[in-house]
Amino acid sequence: MPAPTSPYWNPKTETLPKDQLRALQLTKLQRLVERAWHTSPFHRRLYEKAGVRPEHIKTLDDIRRLPFMTREDWMDNQAGKPMFGDLITRPESDAIRYHLTSGTSGRQPLRVLDSRKDWSWIADMWCYGFWGFGIRPDDKVFFAFSYGSFIGFWGAHYCCEKMGCLTLASGNMTTEQRVKQIVEMGVTVVCATPTYALRMGQTAEKMGIDLKRDGKVRRVVVSGEPAGSIPAVKKMIEDMWGGKCGDTAGMTEIGTIMIFECDHQPGGPHIIEDHFIEEVLDPDSGTPMSYGERGERVVTSFGRGFIPLIRYRTKDLVCKVPHTHCDCGRTGDIYEGGILGRVDDMKLIRGTNVYPRAVEAVVREHAEVEEFQIVIQRVDNVQDEITVKVELKPDQQDCWPRLQAQLGKDLADAHEGLRFNVEQAKTGELPRFELKAKRLQDLRPKY
Amino acid sequence: MDRTTDLLGNPLTVDDIELLDLYRRLKALSGRADLPPVATANVKQAMVMLWNACNDLALLHEEPGCD
Numbered sequence: 001m002p003a004p005t006s007p008y009w010n011p012k013t014e015t016l017p018k019d020q021l022r023a024l025q026l027t028k029l030q031r032l033v034e035r036a037w038h039t040s041p042f043h044r045r046l047y048e049k050a051g052v053r054p055e056h057i058k059t060l061d062d063i064r065r066l067p068f069m070t071r072e073d074w075m076d077n078q079a080g081k082p083m084f085g086d087l088i089t090r091p092e093s094d095a096i097r098y099h100l101t102s103g104t105s106g107r108q109p110l111r112v113l114d115s116r117k118d119w120s121w122i123a124d125m126w127c128y129g130f131w132g133f134g135i136r137p138d139d140k141v142f143f144a145f146s147y148g149s150f151i152g153f154w155g156a157h158y159c160c161e162k163m164g165c166l167t168l169a170s171g172n173m174t175t176e177q178r179v180k181q182i183v184e185m186g187v188t189v190v191c192a193t194p195t196y197a198l199r200m201g202q203t204a205e206k207m208g209i210d211l212k213r214d215g216k217v218r219r220v221v222v223s224g225e226p227a228g229s230i231p232a233v234k235k236m237i238e239d240m241w242g243g244k245c246g247d248t249a250g251m252t253e254i255g256t257i258m259i260f261e262c263d264h265q266p267g268g269p270h271i272i273e274d275h276f277i278e279e280v281l282d283p284d285s286g287t288p289m290s291y292g293e294r295g296e297r298v299v300t301s302f303g304r305g306f307i308p309l310i311r312y313r314t315k316d317l318v319c320k321v322p323h324t325h326c327d328c329g330r331t332g333d334i335y336e337g338g339i340l341g342r343v344d345d346m347k348l349i350r351g352t353n354v355y356p357r358a359v360e361a362v363v364r365e366h367a368e369v370e371e372f373q374i375v376i377q378r379v380d381n382v383q384d385e386i387t388v389k390v391e392l393k394p395d396q397q398d399c400w401p402r403l404q405a406q407l408g409k410d411l412a413d414a415h416e417g418l419r420f421n422v423e424q425a426k427t428g429e430l431p432r433f434e435l436k437a438k439r440l441q442d443l444r445p446k447y
Numbered sequence: 448m449d450r451t452t453d454l455l456g457n458p459l460t461v462d463d464i465e466l467l468d469l470y471r472r473l474k475a476l477s478g479r480a481d482l483p484p485v486a487t488a489n490v491k492q493a494m495v496m497l498w499n500a501c502n503d504l505a506l507l508h509e510e511p512g513c514d
Contacts, residue, residue: 010503013505016455020455024454116492117495
């Protein structure tokens with residue numbers, strides 16, 4: 001256990017000077033590629049086709065000689081060689097965990113396996129994040145999570161056990177039961193998706209519970225949705241819970257988180273660079289983007305033995321800035337604003353680009369809103385219309401139509417004057433979410 | 448125990464040497480087939496935790512999948 005006064009889980013590597021960090025990454029990359037070449041037929045084929053061999057990786061820049069790995073390749077490989085494809089490096093009997101992707105996008109979920117070491121490493125990456133956000137062994141950590149086949153907060157649960165926290169699972173509970181237990185047990189840390197953290201807060205209000213007054217929560221750790229780094233969403237969560245809200249992001253393909261917000265909260269999460277190489281590339285050309293430019297995350301992970309993940313195209317939209325934007329002492333660079341959305345979730349409405357996360361950022365500036373939904377339709381087979389349906393908090397019904405006009409103006413101002421229709425939904429009409437929220441419905445015909 | 452430096456080329460500290468030594472002893476023990484299940488399983492768990500510490504501290508970078 002790091003000394004309780006240490007702000008870092010791993011002081012040695014979290015504060016490594018950049019040149020040493022790069023040297024460590026190169027050593028790990030060389031060994032990873034060597035291992036993938038010898039143990040994963042999937043990677044061997046990929047590299048042979050590209051004419052690249054492990055000994056070609058002499059500098060970090062040589063990573064660009066390696067071909068990309070895509071989700072589509074992975075899915076095809078699984079489909080062609082059920083159940084796991086020949087991507088995996090070890091026999092199935094060496095695994096102790098089996099998980100699936102959440103399938104948010106409606107595609108075939110990916111199946112993943114982990115060994116004992118993989119699972120321990122997965123928990124450890126969460127430890128970097130939890131410790132860095134100020135969570136300590138004397139905390140009581142509550143997981144508002146279903147504990148199903150989706151990996152979600154599983155690793156975080158094991159991280160908290162590893163750190164020595166009192167760890168509370170709530171897989172079988174209703175939202176009301178969760179709120180009650182959080183208060184009764186004096187929980188100090190709550191983990192949930194941003195959407196569900198808000199929902200629990202709203203439920204507490206309906207139950208007559210003031211979480212700030214009646215609860216002891218000092219940290220809310222969110223994950224799973226880009227909204228976790230939207231300042232207005234974080235402020236709503238902090239106002240409800242009375243504790244600091246910090247974002248993390250990971251993916252089932254990695255098995256854990258690769259970025260986390262430190263206690264200093266410089267406006268985005270740090271990358272765990274001693275365990276990952278995070279490239280930011282132009283999604284079309286594949287060329288590297290500079291600091292401060294938006295691009296697609298491409299990740300290489302050093303930790304998971306079962307599944308080598310090398311230059312995996314995530315389709316996450318990010319903007320990397322130097323670690324010096326934060327004064328916490330970590331040398332891992334920062335994704336300003338967290339995960340900004342998906343490269344492929346941009347919607348084109350009458351010539352204007354619309355990202356769901358950007359709409360949410362505007363909607364959440366209005367505290368009267370309890371829930372919302374974005375609906376895109378094609379009218380008369382010609383014109384695309386975008387509508388934001390808004391459900392108001394029960395005690396805020398009087399703000400309509402003032403809010404309708406203001407929201408319409410704010411959304412237009414944020415989208416080059418694009419007209420948004422803003423409609424009021426009845427109380428309880430819009431869907432609520434526990435895991436990843438799906439607030440966008442694109443009803444336009446698919447050709 | 449033959450290494451004298453970590454992956455960055457820094458000399459191993461006394462603590463580093465102890466961690467690596469513990470890991471190697473546990474690894475050897477967890478590979479034995481003559482121990483009762485209660486010993487094998489728990490030693491493996493302990494070995495994995497030590498691997499995790501040594502790996503994160505850049506003392507070694509072994510294939511993570513090999514239990």
